[in-house]
Amino acid sequence: MIKMGAKEIAVLVVFCIFVLPLLIEIIVWSAGMNSHTPEQNTEKATNLITKAAVPWWINPLEGLSKLGTFGAFLILGFIVFLMWIGEIGNK
Numbered sequence: 001m002i003k004m005g006a007k008e009i010a011v012l013v014v015f016c017i018f019v020l021p022l023l024i025e026i027i028v029w030s031a032g033m034n035s036h037t038p039e040q041n042t043e044k045a046t047n048l049i050t051k052a053a054v055p056w057w058i059n060p061l062e063g064l065s066k067l068g069t070f071g072a073f074l075i076l077g078f079i080v081f082l083m084w085i086g087e088i089g090n091k
Contacts, residue, residue, distance in 0.1 A: 010085050018056035
């Protein structure tokens with residue numbers, strides 16, 4: 001049996017919630033490319049590239065920013081979490 005620490009579990013959860021849906025969307029788009037016009041394919045590809053280029057943690061931070069003072073504390077905690085899992089920091 002594989003033993004995973006809290007950090008590895010957190011990274012796996014982040015992957016499943018934020019990265020895996022984008023990968024599935026890319027696979028579905030590429031499988032159905034022949035059934036759409038080139039213009040539709042280009043528009044969808046542009047949207048997918050935009051989603052892939054923006055870091056996954058921007059949208060949660062934006063959502064937390066709307067919560068006022070409580071959101072500010074949650075943002076600080078989220079930033080500490082991102083540093084803990086190695087997503088941001090000195091690389």
